[in-house]
Amino acid sequence: MAASCTLTVPAPFGASSSSSSSSSSSSARRSRRFGVVAMASVGQKVYAPGVAVSEGNGGLPKISLKSPQGSEAEIYLFGGCVTSWKVPSGKDLLFVRPDAVFNGQKPISGGIPHCFPQFGPGAIQQHGFARNVNWSFTDSEVTEGDPAVTLELKDDSYSRSMWDFSFQALYKVVLHSTSLSTTLTITNTDDKPFSFNSALHTYFSASIAGVSVKGLKGSKTLNKDPDPKNPIEGKEERDEVTFPGFVDCVYLGAPSELTLDNGLGDKIVISNTNWSDAVLWNPHLQMEACYKDFVCVENAKIETVQLGPKESWVAKQKIELI
Numbered sequence: 001m002a003a004s005c006t007l008t009v010p011a012p013f014g015a016s017s018s019s020s021s022s023s024s025s026s027s028a029r030r031s032r033r034f035g036v037v038a039m040a041s042v043g044q045k046v047y048a049p050g051v052a053v054s055e056g057n058g059g060l061p062k063i064s065l066k067s068p069q070g071s072e073a074e075i076y077l078f079g080g081c082v083t084s085w086k087v088p089s090g091k092d093l094l095f096v097r098p099d100a101v102f103n104g105q106k107p108i109s110g111g112i113p114h115c116f117p118q119f120g121p122g123a124i125q126q127h128g129f130a131r132n133v134n135w136s137f138t139d140s141e142v143t144e145g146d147p148a149v150t151l152e153l154k155d156d157s158y159s160r161s162m163w164d165f166s167f168q169a170l171y172k173v174v175l176h177s178t179s180l181s182t183t184l185t186i187t188n189t190d191d192k193p194f195s196f197n198s199a200l201h202t203y204f205s206a207s208i209a210g211v212s213v214k215g216l217k218g219s220k221t222l223n224k225d226p227d228p229k230n231p232i233e234g235k236e237e238r239d240e241v242t243f244p245g246f247v248d249c250v251y252l253g254a255p256s257e258l259t260l261d262n263g264l265g266d267k268i269v270i271s272n273t274n275w276s277d278a279v280l281w282n283p284h285l286q287m288e289a290c291y292k293d294f295v296c297v298e299n300a301k302i303e304t305v306q307l308g309p310k311e312s313w314v315a316k317q318k319i320e321l322i
């Protein structure tokens with residue numbers, strides 16, 4: 001269970017700004033950037049087209065993205081958590097658990113929570129602290145109509161009480177017509193090396209009896225059932241992984257593309273760069289009220305990343321309705 005945390009109230013959402021098109025490449029010329037800088041005295045709020053900020057559940061600040069084709073996404077600054085991704089039909093392909101709380105104290109249980117700087121179990125709280133602190137909204141832009149935002153997380157006294165390093169995490173989220181892309185960049189801003197592991201703990205809406213995940217055959221498995229602290233090593237032999245009961249399994253050296261059939265009539269391709277591992281999780285009867293309605297297919301970096309001073313690690317994910 002994650003510990004509660006002291007909240008830092010995010011800076012007021014103002015925005016300034018100057019759009020610019022400085023690059024000489026033609027694709028960059030179609031991209032316009034909007035810094036997000038408080039302009040309290042003017043009270044102006046200017047974001048890229050398709051980007052809006054409002055109060056979400058529990059009064060928490062929420063960014064909404066809308067593409068010209070009608071897809072939509074919502075992102076809470078608390079936890080830097082994407083909580084909704086709707087394709088143009090209006091269907092939300094992500095899931096937020098009915099027991100999720102939006103009180104700024106506990107992580108939001110659903111959508112795409114971050115696990116950083118630890119996937120866990122381990123020395124600090126389960127799944128790390130990035131999912132239960134406020135991220136800052138630093139930038140918005142639009143590229144060929146697709147809205148994008150960048151959030152930032154830096155160390156503070158709370159993070160240093162658990163993990164005594166200076167770091168910067170940048171998280172860019174781009175909404176396309178039938179896909180959502182994220183880029184996570186972790187930079188060591190300390191003068192000593194550090195190591196971490198991480199995951200995007202994505203909750204997909206599902207009808208669990210009909211769910212399958214293709215692409216994992218041949219990967220090394222660490223089955224966390226029955227004991228997460230002593231996972232059992234093995235190898236995935238199935239073409240399609242299904243969820244007839246409790247599943248909690250890490251896949252090391254997973255391929256860069258998986259296909260999820262959510263059992264609701266949708267196929268979603270989950271592709272990545274640099275998220276070398278994956279995790280499948282469904283709690284079955286441990287969450288009797290909702291286990292039938294979701295599955296977690298998580299792009300992960302379970303094998304430790306080491307960064308020296310000024311070094312960065314970049315990982316991309318794309319989830320696409322096909």
Ligand SMILES: O=P(O)(O)OC[C@H]1O[C@@H](O)[C@H](O)[C@@H](O)[C@@H]1O
Binds near residue numbers: 110127224249279
């Ligand atoms: O913290 P949450 O969102 O309840 O998720 C918990 C689960 O997250 C999964 O990623 C882990 O593999 C499980 O072991 C764990 O129980």
